[in-house]
Amino acid sequence: MKDCNACGKCCIKYGNGGLSISNQELQTWIDDAPEIAKYAHNGEIWFDPHTKALLNACPWLEKQSNSSAYTCAIYHNRPDDCRYYPSTLDEMIRDDCEMIEAKDTRNPKQAQKDLQIIMSDSWN
Ligand code: SF4
Numbered sequence: 001m002k003d004c005n006a007c008g009k010c011c012i013k014y015g016n017g018g019l020s021i022s023n024q025e026l027q028t029w030i031d032d033a034p035e036i037a038k039y040a041h042n043g044e045i046w047f048d049p050h051t052k053a054l055l056n057a058c059p060w061l062e063k064q065s066n067s068s069a070y071t072c073a074i075y076h077n078r079p080d081d082c083r084y085y086p087s088t089l090d091e092m093i094r095d096d097c098e099m100i101e102a103k104d105t106r107n108p109k110q111a112q113k114d115l116q117i118i119m120s121d122s123w124n
């Protein structure tokens with residue numbers, strides 16, 4: 001299992017529908033980051049703040065100019081759906097996550113343990 005290389009595949013896949021937000025998370029945004037809260041609608045994200053139409057991409061995903069990597073402009077305020085991704089080897093395989101190494105699919109139990117260690121900062 002490798003560290004995340006910021007390839008952006010997960011943000012691109014889920015940035016145009018499929019991410020939800022709890023009432024508690026929304027309230028935290030309303031209090032601390034209202035500029036993010038306005039992109040939520042009916043418990044989901046990311047919607048145009050004016051038309052309430054689903055956006056084609058997450059508005060906070062930024063492509064780095066000097067590499068193929070992406071960054072999250074709201075990393076410290078990102079939603080839990082993002083904070084807890086990836087959480088299982090199965091979803092990583094499904095999403096072609098670039099953290100996976102060949103040995104991970106040969107030994108999924110160890111891969112899941114390695115993922116837990118790598119993601120401990122994000123999950124806690
Ligand atoms: S909020 Fe950040 S981590 Fe979540 S989809 Fe957007 S860019 Fe990716």
Ligand code: SF4
Nearest residue numbers: 004007008010097098
């Ligand atoms: S798909 Fe995997 S390697 Fe790529 S940004 Fe998402 S978590 Fe990181």
